[in-house]
């Protein structure tokens with residue numbers, strides 16, 4: 001079987017089936033004398049890390065491995081999908097290793113909001129979720145915002161030790177590391193991958209100047225994100241690419257908002273009030289009355305209410321209703337991976353609908 005083939009770069013078991021999975025190498029490479037997985041190949045020849053994903057079991061192995069190392073853990077989350085990209089339980093695995101929390105995709109949030117306010121919010125959320133990071137930073141890996149600050153922080157906090165970068169898929173971990181590689185090595189220098197002794201083997205090292213290394217760990221797939229229920233083209237629609245322009249709706253009781261055909265919010269009671277929607281600018285929001293909403297969805301999901309597309313409706317999970325009483329002011333109703341709706345005054349009753357399997361939750365407002 002294929003498990004006999006081991007990558008000489010990182011030591012992972014090579015497979016030839018899933019190009020996005022860990023240890024992938026094209027079938028033709030099995031005949032070569034020195035076998036190297038695609039991820040190590042790219043690092044070696046293009047100075048680039050590639051995002052690969054892992055099964056939950058494999059990721060558990062990596063987490064367990066982190067408890068045995070001695071270094072700085074850099075945890076990256078997607079600020080647009082903070083909760084969905086959180087990696088719950090990390091603090092139970094990392095042992096005594098310090099954690100630096102980095103929120104990526106800062107460029108998506110309104111420029112008018114103070115960055116200090118956002119990092120404070122992240123600190124509070126982290127604490128509630130059981131994590132006590134040394135520090136919290138906001139960056140944009142694509143725009144290059146605050147990358148120098150992040151590198152400085154990493155260099156200070158690592159105290160000469162190795163750095164382990166963790167995050168779930170799609171948080172922008174590869175983009176972030178590739179930025180760092182460019183800054184550290186310049187364009188031309190070639191990085192060699194090296195074996196990571198002692199632990200799970202599927203991490204790759206990027207050497208730092210003092211003999212320590214920055215180590216890229218594979219990302220975990222978070223199954224509760226909307227991204228897994230839409231096709232590639234629709235993922236482009238729901239993933240914001242630039243600063244989100246919030247849309248404000250003045251709603252009466254018994255009115256409904258549809259987010260394409262992917263999610264729905266019924267405003268049940270609490271008097272006339274405004275709801276502020278933070279979703280991709282390309283996702284159409286449709287307003288109707290609660291009494292008409294079921295019928296509208298049945299008739300128009302896949303067409304007027306899109307994404308998902310008509311052809312994908314058969315496989316698209318049913319929307320499941322979750323009722324919430326908004327007791328605190330400034331509360332976000334979060335649709336994992338899709339965005340959130342902010343309610344500023346307490347005393348509203350709402351019902352949020354998401355595809356079966358997708359998370360929906362309340363949190364104190366991010367903005």
Ligand code: GDP
Nearest residue numbers: 051105140141142169170171172173174175241
């Ligand atoms: P990984 O799976 O964590 O390695 O994530 P990637 O680096 O492959 O990035 C996932 C997606 O997020 C890609 O479409 C990136 O272009 C996008 N992305 C990464 N960093 C940023 C960022 O700072 N801002 C924005 N808006 N998008 C980003």
